[in-house]
Amino acid sequence: MFHGLTEDMLKLLFIISEYTQTNDEDNPLWIKELPLLAIIHEGIVKGVFKSYDYSPTSVPMLDGTRRWLNISREGKDDIEDLINLQLIAILRLSTSQYGYMTAYKPTVLVGEVLSSLTPELKDEVYSLIQHECGCNYEVLFSPDDISFVCSTCTFKLETSMGFIEDVSYLTEPYFPSLE
Amino acid sequence: MTSKSQIKDELEEFVKLGDVRLILSEYIPCDRNSLESINQKLMAKKSMQGKFVTMLMDSWPERAIFQSEKKCSAVRIIEYKPSEYIQCEATMQDPEDTIVQDEMIGMRLSHEGNMIYGCRITHITGKEIGKDPTASLDLISRVIPDIMYDSSLLIDTLLTHHQRSILDCVFKGTANNRYKFVGLIASSISPAFDEVSLYLDGEDYQNELEQVLDDIRSVQEVSTDRTLIMIGEGGILLVSPDWRKYESLVIYYCLLRSAELFVDALFNRISLLNDELNEARNLIERSTEGDYSVITKAQNLLTEATANYTILNSTGGYLDRGFGLINEQWSKSKDSIDSDLLSLVAIDDGFMALLNRIRDIDLVLNSIRSEVEGLQTLLSTQIEQQMRRLYSALRDNTRSTSEVIKASERTGDVLDVIQLVLSGTIAFDIIMAFTGEYTTPLAQLSLEYPLLFFLCAIILWVVIVIGLKKAMDFLGRRIEKEHMIRQSLNIRCDPAKIEGYLADKVVVSVDEEVQDKREVVRTHYLFDASEIEKATVTLTYDRKNGVLQDLVIECKGTNVMEIKRKVLRELEECFGASIPL
Ligand SMILES: [Zn+2]
Numbered sequence: 112m113f114h115g116l117t118e119d120m121l122k123l124l125f126i127i128s129e130y131t132q133t134n135d136e137d138n139p140l141w142i143k144e145l146p147l148l149a150i151i152h153e154g155i156v157k158g159v160f161k162s163y164d165y166s167p168t169s170v171p172m173l174d175g176t177r178r179w180l181n182i183s184r185e186g187k188d189d190i191e192d193l194i195n196l197q198l199i200a201i202l203r204l205s206t207s208q209y210g211y212m213t214a215y216k217p218t219v220l221v222g223e224v225l226s227s228l229t230p231e232l233k234d235e236v237y238s239l240i241q242h243e244c245g246c247n248y249e250v251l252f253s254p255d256d257i258s259f260v261c262s263t264c265t266f267k268l269e270t271s272m273g274f275i276e277d278v279s280y281l282t283e284p285y286f287p288s289l290e
Numbered sequence: 291m292t293s294k295s296q297i298k299d300e301l302e303e304f305v306k307l308g309d310v311r312l313i314l315s316e317y318i319p320c321d322r323n324s325l326e327s328i329n330q331k332l333m334a335k336k337s338m339q340g341k342f343v344t345m346l347m348d349s350w351p352e353r354a355i356f357q358s359e360k361k362c363s364a365v366r367i368i369e370y371k372p373s374e375y376i377q378c379e380a381t382m383q384d385p386e387d388t389i390v391q392d393e394m395i396g397m398r399l400s401h402e403g404n405m406i407y408g409c410r411i412t413h414i415t416g417k418e419i420g421k422d423p424t425a426s427l428d429l430i431s432r433v434i435p436d437i438m439y440d441s442s443l444l445i446d447t448l449l450t451h452h453q454r455s456i457l458d459c460v461f462k463g464t465a466n467n468r469y470k471f472v473g474l475i476a477s478s479i480s481p482a483f484d485e486v487s488l489y490l491d492g493e494d495y496q497n498e499l500e501q502v503l504d505d506i507r508s509v510q511e512v513s514t515d516r517t518l519i520m521i522g523e524g525g526i527l528l529v530s531p532d533w534r535k536y537e538s539l540v541i542y543y544c545l546l547r548s549a550e551l552f553v554d555a556l557f558n559r560i561s562l563l564n565d566e567l568n569e570a571r572n573l574i575e576r577s578t579e580g581d582y583s584v585i586t587k588a589q590n591l592l593t594e595a596t597a598n599y600t601i602l603n604s605t606g607g608y609l610d611r612g613f614g615l616i617n618e619q620w621s622k623s624k625d626s627i628d629s630d631l632l633s634l635v636a637i638d639d640g641f642m643a644l645l646n647r648i649r650d651i652d653l654v655l656n657s658i659r660s661e662v663e664g665l666q667t668l669l670s671t672q673i674e675q676q677m678r679r680l681y682s683a684l685r686d687n688t689r690s691t692s693e694v695i696k697a698s699e700r701t702g703d704v705l706d707v708i709q710l711v712l713s714g715t716i717a718f719d720i721i722m723a724f725t726g727e728y729t730t731p732l733a734q735l736s737l738e739y740p741l742l743f744f745l746c747a748i749i750l751w752v753v754i755v756i757g758l759k760k761a762m763d764f765l766g767r768r769i770e771k772e773h774m775i776r777q778s779l780n781i782r783c784d785p786a787k788i789e790g791y792l793a794d795k796v797v798v799s800v801d802e803e804v805q806d807k808r809e810v811v812r813t814h815y816l817f818d819a820s821e822i823e824k825a826t827v828t829l830t831y832d833r834k835n836g837v838l839q840d841l842v843i844e845c846k847g848t849n850v851m852e853i854k855r856k857v858l859r860e861l862e863e864c865f866g867a868s869i870p871l
Contacts, residue, residue, distance in 0.1 A: 164302060166431040166501040169438075169469040169524065175558040176464040179435045184497035192492075278432040279416065282409035284379035284396030285311050286368070287475075287541050288534070290623060 115196075119160050120189050121228060124217065125236050126150055127199060128225060129247060131216045141202050141214035145170070146250035149257050150240060151186040152272045159239045160186065167275045172254045173210035180257075181272050190215065198224065242266055303426035305489075305498045306480045307529070310411045310425050312434065313473030314441055315544035317552040318449065319456050319608035320403040322373040327450050328399060329376060332367060363444045368396070375400040380444045395441055399448070402619075403612035404545045407441040407470070423480035431501040434472060442466045456608075459601045460552070460559050468555070471548040472502060472525030473540045479518065479529045486511045486518055503527060510634040519635065539627050539635065542620055546640045549613060553647050556609075560602055560654055566595040567661050574665065577672050585672060592665055599655075599662050606655050609648045617641050678803055689774065703765065707758055773850040777858075778840040783865050785833045791864040798826065809834040817843070819853045827857055 116124075127147070131140040154160040160183070168182040193199045198221050202214045240247050242261035248268070249260045259268040369377040376399045381392075398406040411419055411433060419425045443466065446454065457465040481495075486509045489495050500506055503522025510519040517530035526547075528540050573588035620641060624632060632638075722728075736743040792813055801812035811833050817825045825845035831838045838861075843854055862869055 162302075164428065164497075164501075166428060167435045168501070168504070169435070169467075174462070175555070175562065176462055177467050177469055179439075179467070184500050185494075188492065188497055275435050276432060277436070278414060278429055280393065280411060280429075280433050280436075281413035282312075282393045282395065282411050282437070284368075284394045285313075285408035285410045286377055286396045286398060287311075287313055287406065287408050287537050289538050289541055289619075290626070 116224065117162065117189075118232065119162050119185075120193060121224070121232060122154070122159060122236050123151070123186070123189055124193060124198060124221060124224060125228060125233065126154075126240060127215055128217045128221055129236070129240060139216055141216045143252070144213040144215070146252045147190075147215065148180075148182055148186065149250055149252060149270055149272050151183050152181050153259070153270050154239050155183060155186075156271065157239055159235055171210060173206050173212065174254070175210060176254065178254055178273065179275050181275070302494070303428050303498075304481075304494045305427045306423040307425050307427065307430070307474070307476035308419065308421050308423040308478035308480075309476055310419055310430065311475040311533075312409050312411060312430075312437065313475065313540065313544055314407040314438055314470040315473060315541070315548040316405050316468070316470040317403050317545075317549045317609075317612070318405050318445070318453060319605050320399070320401055320453065320612070321608065322401045324450050324453060325376065325399065325401040326373055328448050329370065329372075331448060332365060332376065332378065363447045365444075365448070373401060393437065393440065395437065395444065397441075397444065399445075402615045403608060404548075404616060405445060406541065406544070407437070407444075409437065421477060423476070423478045423482075427498045427502055430474070434502060438470050439466060441470065442468065456601055456605050459598055460555050460605065462559065462562075469524070469551060471544045471551060473544040474502060474525060474527045475533050475537070475540060476527070476529045477531055477533055489520070499527070508634075510631065512628065512631055517631075519631070521635070536627070536631070538623055539631065539637075542623070542637055543635055543640075545616060546637060546644060549609075549616075549644055550640075550647075553609070553644070553651065556602065556605060556651060557654075559598075560651070560658065563595060563598055563602065563658060564661075566591060566598070567658070567665060570595060570665055570669075574668050574672060577676075582676055585669075585676060588669060589673070592662075592669055596662055596666070599658060603655050603659070606648070606651050609651065613641075613645060613648060617645065675803070675805075678801070693774075703762060707762060711758075773846070774842065774844045775850050775854060776840060776842045777854065779838050779869065780840075781838050781869060782836055783831075783838045785831060785836050787865055788829070788831055788838065791861065792829070807834070808832050810839070817853065817857060819845075819856050823849070823853065825850075825853045825857075 127142055130142040130147075133140045151160060151163065152165050155163045155165050163183045163185040165181040165183040165186075167179045169177050170180045170182065171177050190199070194201050194215075197218055199215045200218050202216070204212050204214065206212055242248055242259075242264060244261060244264050246261050246263050249262060251258050251260050251267075257270050257272045259270065260266070363380050365378050365380045367376065367378045369375075377396070378399075379394055379396050381394050394409065396408040398408075411425060411430070413419060414425055414429045414433065417424065446466070449457070454465075457468070461468050483489060489499060490506065490509060496506065499520060500522060502525055503520060504524030506520060506522045508521050510521075511517065512519075512530075515530065515532050515535075517528070517532070517536065519529075519536075520527040521543075526540060526543055528536055530536055570588050570591040573584045573591065577585045577588065620637065624637070792815060795815040795817070798814040798816065800814075803810045803812075809832060810830065812828060812830045814826060814828050817827045819825060823845065825843050828842040828844075829838070830840050830842075841854075841857065843850060843857060845853055858869055
């Protein structure tokens with residue numbers, strides 16, 4: 112049914128469904144956008160997402176300040192494609208600090224897609240989102256600290272999402288004309 | 291990939307640009323005097339080549355040596371028009387940079403507040419960027435944050451203290467991370483599609499363009515000279531072999547959008563200020579309900595919020611002025627721009643919308659001002675009431691202390707007398723040490739009439755006791771003691787009658803404590819009991835509920851009770867009713 116899905120899209124879907132699993136039918140779970148983008152960035156660095164790039168983007172934090180973070184445009188684009196395919200639902204909500212937030216959860220259509228996933232693909236995703244003890248990492252996201260945490264083993268892995276890589280360059284002054 | 295980059299990711303580069311110029315634009319509140327102050331810092335009037343500027347302040351002007359940070363910004367004035375604009379080139383080396391960067395940035399600071407930073411990127415990762423499209427957007431997207439951050443550091447060294455405090459307030463202490471609207475001008479692009487919509491493929495090409503422009507709003511083309519304009523949420527890209535023709539359009543568009551970014555940040559900060567004020571209000575309300583411990587916290591919070599309000603309010607004024615002026619300039623220079631493109635980019639509408647938003651900011655600031663003033667009044671009332679409570683507690687305390695002192699004075703008097711009596715006894719004991727127990731002829735009498743002798747001793751003792759008591763009373767009368775009695779009354783009466791009674795008294799002071807449900811008035815007045823005896827009377831009554839609460843009489847002399855009777859009689863006469871005690 113969903114033949115257009117790339118391998119990276121399937122991995123993305125699997126991650127979203129892993130983080131939103133719950134037995135409470137009345138109060139479904141959603142994964143927030145920035146933590147999801149942090150997982151995607153880590154996935155690019157670890158080679159899980161093969162077709163994605165990331166680049167520094169000035170991201171508004173919830174408290175209204177801004178921070179440069181490595182964001183994957185391709186990842187964001189695939190999330191949009193999955194929304195258009197009605198495989199994931201999108202939720203916008205305001206926060207107590209005036210910022211707005213986006214969150215995602217899988218739709219009912221996802222079950223069919225997930226059942227067709229190969230064990231190899233699942234293992235690859237688990238290598239990204241699971242600590243060696245087999246628990247899923249929790250993603251801690253604050254303006255100063257973006258890290259993966261395993262609360263069972265009190266293990267913490269800091270991500271490089273906020274580390275902007277240097278590129279050497281030369282520039283000369285340019286004065287644009289206003290006339 | 292060259293060795294001169296730290297990128298961990300394997301980049302797939304799809305879109306490349308040639309002859310790349312980067313413009314960063316931002317709005318910083320400014321005026322002619324601030325610009326003049328920046329001039330003085332740069333010594334712009336003297337023709338001198340290059341100088342270092344630091345934002346550090348000289349805290350010890352009397353010392354001969356100044357210690358600066360490791361790297362400063364080096365600035366050279368290129369052009370300067372007094373109190374209009376400064377054009378300079380600057381460079382900054384961030385001490386934390388591990389890779390050698392040779393970046394020179396052109397800066398244009400104008401008194402309206404638009405700050406433009408411009409540079410032509412000549413090399414990336416060691417490769418020269420010429421006319422041919424060789425600079426990949428992937429790499430450019432990594433150069434932009436660096437230049438944006440460094441330009442913040444550079445301008446920071448030049449701004450006045452007031453401008454810095456505005457930025458610090460609006461961006462909540464993270465001013466160096468503020469975003470500046472990105473303008474990219476290039477003469478060529480690869481791939482060069484004939485159809486601009488092909489760049490919006492929703493996949494690779496668009497993703498790379500959005501790395502520098504953020505979500506793309508629109509793509510325009512001028513087919514006559516192969517000019518392409520792409521506008522995103524975070525930037526604008528102009529690709530044209532004849533780019534000089536469209537330069538000012540890009541600049542004005544960047545100005546407009548960067549001002550929008552500033553207004554967004556300002557509005558966000560004002561909302562936060564509202565929160566701070568709400569918290570202060572909550573604390574003040576808690577203090578009216580009896581939790582006095584939070585008053586100091588409320589005071590600190592309100593002081594800080596007021597300071598922030600003052601800064602944000604001045605910012606609103608700067609915006610009004612600055613964008614009125616920029617709009618005028620735009621109206622003059624837009625004639626030279628291709629009218630088709632002009633309508634596509636819609637700068638005119640943008641300026642109108644921006645000016646309206648700035649007016650609306652004023653509206654919000656006005657409503658906040660009345661809130662700030664209201665809270666200040668409320669808080670000072672609370673503080674005043676707390677002072678009153680403190681004062682009355684202190685007064686009661688003083689009273690009881692003085693009573694304790696008086697009691698101990700009386701004890702002291704008694705001790706004095708005992709001491710006198712004892713000293714007499716000792717004197718007799720000493721005499722008897724020499725004489726031994728002596729007997730007088732009268733000693734025989736005590737043996738013959740023991741009962742009579744005992745009676746005489748008792749009578750003598752009584753006489754001495756009475757004599758001593760009289761002597762002490764005499765001494766006590768000579769030191770005029772202060773007496774005080776408090777009589778609580780709690781009777782209903784007409785406040786007008788009390789005030790009528792007080793009208794012909796010598797009133798010393800009046801204390802009023804107004805609360806929601808009561809108005810307690812404490813009047814201190816002088817009461818003449820007789821020619822010599824004068825007393826101070828404090829009458830406490832609740833004016834709102836018409837209750838005479840209590841009466842305190844202080845006087846010198848012993849007959850306080852007599853004075854109290856007189857005062858009560860006067861009050862009874864005045865109310866025409868008896869006062870039950
Ligand atoms: Zn673990």
